[in-house]
Amino acid sequence: MSAINQMSELNVLLAQEHVQHQLSVPQLVEKIVARNEGVLTDKGAVRSTTGAYTGRSPKDKFIVKDNHSSKDVDWGSVNQPIEEDVFTNLYHKVLDYLKTKEEIYSFKGYAGADQDYRLPIQVLNEFAWHNLFAQQMFIRPGKDELKEHDPEFTVISAPTFKADPEKDGTNSEAFVMVSFKHRIVLIGGTEYAGEIKKSIFSVMNYMLPKRDVLPMHCSANVGERGDVALFFGLSGTGKTTLSADPARGLIGDDEHGWSDQGVFNMEGGCYAKCINLSQEKEPQIFDAIRFGAVLENVVLDSETRQADYNDTSLTENTRAAYPLDHIDQSVKPSVGGHPNAIIFLTADATGVLPPISKLTKEQAMYHFLSGYTSKLAGTERGITKPQATFSACFGSPFLPLAPAAYAEMLGEKIDQFDSQVYLVNTGWTGGPYGEGSRMKLSYTRSMIQAALKGELDSATFVQDPIFGLHIPMQCPGVPDDVLVPKNTWDNPDKYDEKAKQLADQFHNNFSKFSYVSEDIKQAGPAYHSS
DSSP: OOHHHHSHHHHHHHTSTTEEESOOHHHHHHHHHHTTSOEEOTTSOEEEOOTTOOSBOGGGEEEEESTTTTTTSOOSSSSEEEEHHHHHHHHHHHHHHHHTSSOEEEEEEEEOSSTTTOEEEEEEESSHHHHHHHHHHSBOOOHHHHHHOOOSEEEEEETTOOOOHHHHOOSSSOEEEEETTTTEEEEESOOOTHHHHHHHHHHHHHHGGGGTOEEEEEEEEEOTTOOEEEEEOOTTSSHHHHHOOTTSEEEESSEEEEETTEEEESOSEEEEEOTTOOTTTOHHHHHHOSTTOEEESOEEOTTTOOEETTOOSSOSOOEEEEEGGGSTTBOSSSEEOOEEEEEEEEOOTTSOSOSEEEEOHHHHHHHHHHOEEEEOTTSBTTOOSOEEEEOGGGOGGGOOSOHHHHHHHHHHHHHHHTOEEEEEEOSEESSSTTTSEEOOHHHHHHHHHHHHHTTTTTSOEEEOTTTOOEEESOBTTBOHHHHSGGGGOSOHHHHHHHHHHHHHHHHHHHTTOTTSOHHHHTTSOSOOOO
């Protein structure tokens, strides 16, 4: 008997008449409109709002510490432990709460496009629009697969259930709790749909390494020659935008696994940021937002219901969720071979990192462990302007295991499959945030295209004296002076000052990785203040 079945109260709830199972997209859309959970846009997409929680709430995320997880999990501020009795108490409260609802919604699907490694999941939602979100984000089973589907993990989401921190042992009214023993994710107090998606990603990050598969916070696409590219980066760095290339097939926009057979998408959909979205700059994403898609916190014209993607009055973290088949170039099934190129994306708010640089293997390991970027406004509660951060493996909030476990696996695969690695700055140029400007998307696309086509192989490279990065002096479609960041600043001395400050931040952060080899330690910035 599975751990889920042992919690028989859940099975009793699922058998009740008010639970709507596996509704189709049109059925869910009808429910959403009838229940006033959202409205339809002029393109037929559902638009819903999420109230106070317009991004993830990392301080409210917990992992149950028990005999299944205590030795494996990298406990700390990211993976906050919570006792099993706190979880089970809330679990029963939430199920009792859901029993009182007129309707709740159940979806069965998969995480993982490779059938050898996919995880059968079930999502139980208080909101119909959250169930539509889950259906579009995860992999949908066919009729025959559904007959054989036996969930190995269940997400239970009750947004209007508010925890009492004093009685329930939480930090606030909101909570996201993962129990690997009971194979349950329990979500309450927050209407932000992204918690559903990211909780399963965290689960996969725990389970896949046990099967020698590297889970990755990255997007992936493939060229006509079968050449696969990976794009690592935190939210807001451009993974979704840059992987949606009309000339390449889209494997996925956010979460992948890398096995001995190649890469595979963990999801069946995309979750794209919508801020300043336009058909001209991002036609694939713009056109994907149609019937079946879900818009989060996007402002609509009250009469025409046309989306205003430039309006950030609700949040800068406006989002669109849509199935992969809304992208014409999506790959079916969403799997590919081993990556030829790996792109590390960073949105550098200081404006001092080069827009593209080629990394040695040791530099790749250094920057993977560092995971430097700037958190952009709206991706988490309380973030109102870019903040410099170091997030190990470009996904620290979603890594239950120690970063070294993932870094070692990546290093082995780079060696085994001879993947080329580049660091690409999609952040600021000509000065820091507030003074310079965001790197033009057209320039970034040209640089990545040149890297994937091998056009940088013949370029002349110079080594940056502060960061030690290898910068190409020419790139098709990009002005030469843009490639060297110092050349874009009006005040070179101020550039040096900012660059040295960031170099020191790299060194200070990397000091926690004292166990890595000396070659990797020396692959960081060449400048040291001491």
